Amino acid sequence: GAGVSQSPSNKVTEKGKDVELRCDPISGHTALYWYRQSLGQGLEFLIYFQGNSAPDKSGLPSDRFSAERTGGSVSTLTIQRTQQEDSAVYLCASRESGRPTEEQFFGPGTRLTVL
Amino acid sequence: GDSVTQMEGPVTLSEEAFLTINCTYTATGYPSLFWYVQYPGEGLQLLLKATKADDKGSNKGFEATYRKETTSFHLEKGSVQVSDSAVYFCALKNQGGKLIFGQGTELSVKP
Numbered sequence: 001g002a003g004v005s006q007s008p009s010n011k012v013t014e015k016g017k018d019v020e021l022r023c024d025p026i027s028g029h030t031a032l033y034w035y036r037q038s039l040g041q042g043l044e045f046l047i048y049f050q051g052n053s054a055p056d057k058s059g060l061p062s063d064r065f066s067a068e069r070t071g072g073s074v075s076t077l078t079i080q081r082t083q084q085e086d087s088a089v090y091l092c093a094s095r096e097s098g099r100p101t102e103e104q105f106f107g108p109g110t111r112l113t114v115l
Numbered sequence: 116g117d118s119v120t121q122m123e124g125p126v127t128l129s130e131e132a133f134l135t136i137n138c139t140y141t142a143t144g145y146p147s148l149f150w151y152v153q154y155p156g157e158g159l160q161l162l163l164k165a166t167k168a169d170d171k172g173s174n175k176g177f178e179a180t181y182r183k184e185t186t187s188f189h190l191e192k193g194s195v196q197v198s199d200s201a202v203y204f205c206a207l208k209n210q211g212g213k214l215i216f217g218q219g220t221e222l223s224v225k226p
Contacts, residue, residue: 004158031212033213033214035214035216042217042218042219043204043206043214043219044216045213045214045215048211048212048213050212056211056213059213091158093159093214103161104161104214106151106158106159107158108157108158109158
């Protein structure tokens with residue numbers, strides 16, 4: 001079946017612009033995660049959605065970052081007033097059930113470059 | 116807070132060499148432990164996992180044993196292939212379900 005998809009695959013933007021990154025999780029997966037993979041920082045957790053519960057935003061690095069998950073499916077990560085340090089690969093992952101032990105499946109990522 | 120430390124790369128080996136990538140962790144409670152692999156141009160894939168102490172995860176010839184006493188989860192393979200060239204990430208899953216990753220170790224296998 002279809003895996004996690006993300007769009008765009010690459011995004012180049014100018015400093016100060018806003019960007020939106022999209023994630024389509026595996027159908028039926030109730031949990032959705034955003035991570036960031038940047039040079040020198042490794043992989044960092046950003047935000048976690050589980051069903052209709054309030055999202056866990058504890059990993060968002062600043063208030064310029066926000067995310068939504070509409071209808072319990074597609075998620076959009078928005079970065080406002082982008083900075084060069086936001087350049088990274090943004091990864092989305094989804095998980096089937098409410099049990100934290102279930103495997104997370106990752107999308108291919110969106111490579112964001114802020115000039 | 117919870118954290119994962121893994122050996123720095125890049126690691127360069129000849130084909131059929133023995134591989135060890137060290138990973139140690141710090142966590143409260145009893146986390147599940149994972150190795151993820153990222154092949155060039157591809158997304159992260161789960162390689163293997165272990166959910167409790169002394170469990171051994173294995174897949175594609177790779178193995179790792181959950182050692183609670185040394186808080187380690189070292190990745191090993193007896194004979195690497197060129198196709199194993201990738202970046203390997205050690206991770207723990209804490210009680211909240213978040214994955215905490217190590218920095219990643221790049222492996223390059225030469226023919």
